Amino acid sequence: MKMIGLIGGMSWESSAEYYRILNEGIRERVGPTASAQCVMWSFNFAEIEDLQHRGDWATLTTRMVDAARRLEAAGADVLLICTNTMHRMAATIEDAVAVPLLHIADPTAERIKAAGIKTVGLLGTAFTMEHAFYKGRLAEQHGLDVIVPNDEDRATVHRIIYEELVAGRILPASRDAYRAIIARLVEAGAEAVILGCTEIMLLVKPEDSAVPIFDTTALHAAAAIEVALAG
Known part of the structure; x- marks a missing residue:
């Protein structure tokens, strides 16, 4: 081993x-x-x-x-x-x-492609959602179309990660906020959602999304x- x-x-x-x-x-x-x-x-x-x-x-x-x-x-x-x-x-x-x-992006992208999915929503820290190092790899090396939340939703996702999840705080109101943001990504065309922060899986579960979620940690x-x- x-x-x-x-x-x-x-x-x-x-x-x-x-x-x-x-x-x-x-x-x-x-x-x-x-x-x-x-x-x-x-x-x-x-x-x-x-x-x-x-x-x-x-x-x-x-x-x-x-x-x-x-x-x-x-x-x-x-x-x-x-x-x-x-x-x-x-x-x-x-x-x-x-x-x-x-x-971390490669096994995630491979699983998404194996599922026949082309367009994905991305949740993560502001750095991951806004900078090219992650979205660019998904697009350039794996051919995926990546949708990120709007400015207000990105700020909410980022705040919950840094103020709650990294401190082990799992709040129902924050789960509801993430559910709403995921729903808006789906409305924008996302066929699946990447949990692109390793703490998000502590908050969001498959039942919180109308489309498949891909947990990068797992x-x-x-x-x-x-x-x-x-x-």
Whole structure:
């Protein structure tokens, strides 16, 4: 079994889900006493959040590269960034280490294409919804048409992530807000919705959407299991 290296703590709420999904998946595939071989570098998310909102992506990139190198030195055979937003520096991390990086958008896009879906709505942090690093990969490498919420809805999605979900707060009113935003994406033509923040799956469930939802956390972890057990 290959060693999975996890760059986590962004936030630990979703990193804990990665750990659970990886171990449950390995147990199901290998046997009742089996668990995932993994090593995690877990950030203090308060520091990461501050740098994100100050726009200091250079410092964030330096820290992410350092984490990747530490995991490689610890024996990781494949790396996962346990957050969608920080895939903004995925290419730089790939250049800095010799082990492969499993990009979170790729297994998500592959599952969407396998379902015969072309147009998707994207929910995530403002950085993920508004910047090209994520939407561009979905469009250019996978041929998907991506719809994002309007300005007001993007602000709501972002606020709930940073003020509630990363702190483990799951509020019915926020679920209702997300349901309404998803409905508007469907009205705009979305055939499915990507939960493009690893915490959103804590709030939104399949029954909250009239179209299929694709949970990047679960799909990313499932793809890592396949890599870990291959060859």
